Amino acid sequence: MTIHREGYKSIAIGTLIFGAINLIYFYFFSASCQWLGWVIFFATLFLLLFLVSFFRIPNRALTIKDGVVVAPADGKVVVIEEAFDEEYFKTKRLQVSIFMSPANVHVNRNPISGDVIYNQYHKGKYLVAWHPKSSTENERHSVVIKKDNTEVLVKQIAGALAKRIVNYLQVGQKVSQTEEMGFIKFGSRVDMLLPVGTKVNVELNQVVQGGVTIIATL
The missing domain is CATH 1.10.287 (Helix Hairpins)
Structure with missing residues (x-):
């Protein structure tokens, strides 16, 4: 460790x-x-x-595999549903959200390899991270990673205790799966917006490990 x-x-x-x-x-x-x-x-x-x-x-054997989406954070899966994305895609996407308690590891990792084509910070509120509106109203940092024809949006979201979101990525940067993309201090949430129809490999309330658990198959 x-x-x-x-x-x-x-x-x-x-x-x-x-x-x-x-x-x-x-x-x-x-x-x-x-x-x-x-x-x-x-x-x-x-x-x-x-x-x-x-x-x-912690020392872990990270999962690096083409065609899969790896958990970007430790925590519990609290949302698996279709949702309309108003920020980037302007269409429905499959949303998978992971709630990170203060006891979780808080480093965030790239769920796939690819090119960073979008990177945007948004000021906002500090609603509790499991609140349905935290995805769109809380302070957050959104990144889109593209590989071939697949685009995945990863959203770091501040919670009631989280007061600082750190993101290391830049538009035009090539990134590798499981490498660090950022860090959120003191309790938070990470959303992923995947293509509709993506096969999800996890269930609601399942505990996942960042960089290890396979969230979905593309």
Whole structure:
């Protein structure tokens, strides 16, 4: 397991806060209430370890295979339905959405290999990530990857806790399946818009792994 570069600053700040809180308490108050000091120590240690785990990148055997769409994120499948896309396709697409809780790995990966032909950031609200309108009203970053005649739109969506979406792709860039496309901090959702009629290999409420689980067959 490694730590994602997006977490270096947050973890450094968290470590400083952890150290400051505990040093101040043990230096000024531990003599009067020692047991409370230990409670504070373990509570803040738990929060620091949780912060570190949020930015973890576990060692995995990633799935690289032509003709399939790989999960762009860890989480639970919360939507599998046809939906009209007003942003790019202007027609119906098959939407598959993955909800990412704060406990999930939050690195996002390219679901297919191909060329980036669209990349757009949208300001928006911070509705809870499972809200039906979060796909169109929340802060989000949309990318379309094209391979041959197939175009897949991947939408990184901020949730109630997510306050920063990071996207590494640029229009004209060639990308490989399972390579990092971005990162979303602190709870979020990723939508994929696939061609109507695409064979879906997952079910609602199924837990998937980014870069590993095959979502659909093209």
